[in-house]
């Protein structure tokens with residue numbers, strides 16, 4: 001099968017398409033023919049030797065987000081069968097080998113693909129949407145009426161977080177550059193802050209939950225939280241200084257790492273199919289142009305997601 005492999009950490013030029021052996025499903029696993037693979041910041045962070053690099057071995061096939069069709073079900077699998085359309089973020093933070101024509105993974109780390117979107121849009125969902133869902137629902141336990149601040153709201157995770165927080169009944173404050181504000185309001189943001197012109201702590205207050213997707217939260221940022229409020233530090237966790245400042249200010253801070261979660265993906269597929277959550281794909285690239293996709297993503301300006309097609 002064709003796969004984008006890397007043999008050393010480095011710039012986008014280390015991503016090369018090669019012919020490699022097709023994986024075989026073990027008992028409880030399915031083999032999935034990949035139609036599209038989502039691109040995420042952790043992909044290029046790992047390629048550079050950061051991110052999840054310490055857990056990987058060479059040759060490495062990067063990528064965790066996949067949408068495709070079950071080709072073969074291993075012994076013992078009763079929930080999926082050949083021909084089923086599935087999507088998932090299997091194996092994370094171990095390698096999943098998503099930038100390839102085939103992936104094997106435990107059956108229960110997949111869910112049925114949302115029926116109303118194509119594979120490109122389905123592949124844009126798993127890692128970003130699971131991050132938003134797990135951070136808001138499992139970690140912060142957001143309730144109706146709470147005020148939720150989401151930074152980098154126009155990106156992959158952010159645009160799902162805005163919609164999920166709104167779905168949970170929260171009042172959403174979103175940071176993004178000004179041209180993205182009308183779109184974020186359509187997605188459910190009540191207030192938008194142009195981070196290029198205004199400091200967030202000058203524009204937001206009495207916030208229950210901050211979902212920090214920029215990774216630049218400082219003790220000043222904590223001033224937006226009401227007493228007992230929570231900051232979820234999504235990129236890079238929470239520094240000891242920030243945790244200390246939070247404790248001194250009477251607010252909570254927590255690091256966060258997304259986990260494979262088939263049942264949550266099934267719930268998310270239901271929201272997409274019910275028309276309650278939209279999936280934004282800015283651009284698609286063929287597998288051969290994975291390096292161009294990484295260059296584009298690393299610029300940090302993506303609206304929604306970038307996706308590779310096989």
Ligand SMILES: NC(=O)c1ccc[n+]([C@@H]2O[C@H](COP(=O)([O-])OP(=O)(O)OC[C@H]3O[C@@H](n4cnc5c(N)ncnc54)[C@H](OP(=O)(O)O)[C@@H]3O)[C@@H](O)[C@H]2O)c1
Pocket residue numbers: 040041042127128131151152153154155156157158175176177178180195213214215234235236256257258297300301302303304305
């Ligand atoms: N811990 C975990 O489990 C986990 C899971 C997923 C993601 N992450 C991390 O979370 C971060 C976000 O991921 P992502 O996939 O959403 O990234 P992304 O899609 O690449 O984010 C791009 C967006 O960031 C916005 N942005 C850039 N700088 C900003 C700033 N200073 N303030 C506000 N918005 C800004 C841009 O908006 P404008 O164009 O409007 O500037 C753009 O829309 C990444 O660092 C990623 O590695 C961690």
